[in-house]
Amino acid sequence: MKSSIFSFIITILAWELATAEDKNEKENTNQANNSSRYEAVVRIENSSLNPDYRSPWNTGRDSGGNGTGWLVGENKFLTNAHVVSNSRIIYIKKVGDAKPYRAKIVHIAHDCDLAMLELEDPSAFEGVSPFDIGKLPQLDTTVKVIGYPIGGERISITSGVVSRIDFLSYSHTSVDLHLTIQIDAAINPGNSGGPVIQNGKVVGVAFQGYSGNVAQNTGYMIPTPVIRRFLKDVEDGNYDHYVDLSMSDFPLINPAQRKALGLANDGIGIMVAAAEEDGSAGGILKTGDVLLAIDGRPVKSNGLINYEGEDVNMNEIVERKFAGDVIKLKIWRQNKSIDTKVTLKRFLPYLIAAKKYDEKPRYIMFSGLVFQPLDRNLMAAHGMKNLQVRYHFDSYVSADIYKDRPEVIVLTSILPDSINSYFSNFKHSIVDEVNGVKVKTLKDVHDALAKDNGDYIIISLLGNGRPIVIERAKVESAQKRIQEKYNVIKDYYLGD
Known part of the structure; x- marks a missing residue:
């Protein structure tokens, strides 16, 4: 009798053990299937160098961050432009693989916040199927957001409802407006660039949202018409930007x-x-x-x-x-x-109001006077409040200022030296003429200053009756002295 009971207990324990092993095997299989399903979703790590508009001769400020991307074609990964802006080094990490893979930017479209990346060695993604792109999702339908947001290292999946389809501003440049879809799924830092899925196909790219007390559960995705247009635009190997009626x-x-x-x-x-x-x-x-x-x-x-x-x-x-x-x-x-x-064609003057990326600040440093072309980055870096400058910035297009001044050149700062004593009141003024030459671009300033046509250099400022006057004979020694004192490696950069 005791032997029969003991055998029965052994049988039950063996059955429970087998059931547990079967359950673990199923869970492992499910995890493997999920990993396989989302292996086309990648984590993107970007080491960036942000330009220094206050001291434009400096290399800039090191920064970094991470976002999400997804395989859209053979060795073609799509993400947000803001994930890889001002990039120095980019790495891609695969689901379940801790090894970082070096990547490079093939195309970047700041006006619609999209970028395409390539791996230097794509062998790790051989056999991985890219996502198909679906249609524009309808209101009140469910979508899934996949990515690598803050709060952990592993892939995250959240779901939500399509709550609005509208034509809204893209915060990356702050001037471009495109079709946008609002969803109530959580979109947090790190989600940017990740695919938004419906019925197994990508119907959008997560890219921005509200935070704090502004709004709750309000995220936005770039919809498929914008994605398809970007992919079509770069088919010839170049990105030609958006056009408008202006x-x-x-x-x-x-x-x-x-x-x-x-x-x-x-x-x-x-x-x-x-x-x-x-x-x-x-x-x-x-x-x-x-x-x-x-x-x-x-x-x-x-x-x-x-x-x-x-x-x-x-x-x-x-x-x-x-x-x-x-x-x-x-x-x-x-x-x-x-x-x-x-x-249709592109209208460039509006870009004065756009946030700019992947560009080295242009400048001239002459006798401690720093001249730079006006744009949004410059306004923000120097906190400019001069009414003349603000008018030229705000009304650059509406008042047709761009026709007379393709570039508005501003005296942004003064590196103190004996040659520029008592010039501090001229800071943040617009340069009108240099030695009688009308200034329309930064190059005009450079060319006029380089000409040896008199004992004095006279710089006229817009709206200021008193010009800046510098004795030419003292410039060479002052320039050398100022560059050494303030570590100005190169005294000008006019662009590539």
């Missing part, structure tokens, strides 16, 4: 105003407030025109166009085009309907 507009909703313009009160048409002369629509659209249709699609009086069953910002139609593409416009002018065409 026009401003305002809604045409008031019935009385529509009647005065001879328009039917049908909710179609938006008024042109201004069209930049050097932009795509310059010389074609005029202030007061009413834009009725783009490529045969009616423009509603609030600026929306029905595209693929959704009402989208009319600029969404334009931004899917490329440089050199032609679009058809129908406009209303002086009680007549006019059909015209516009060849």
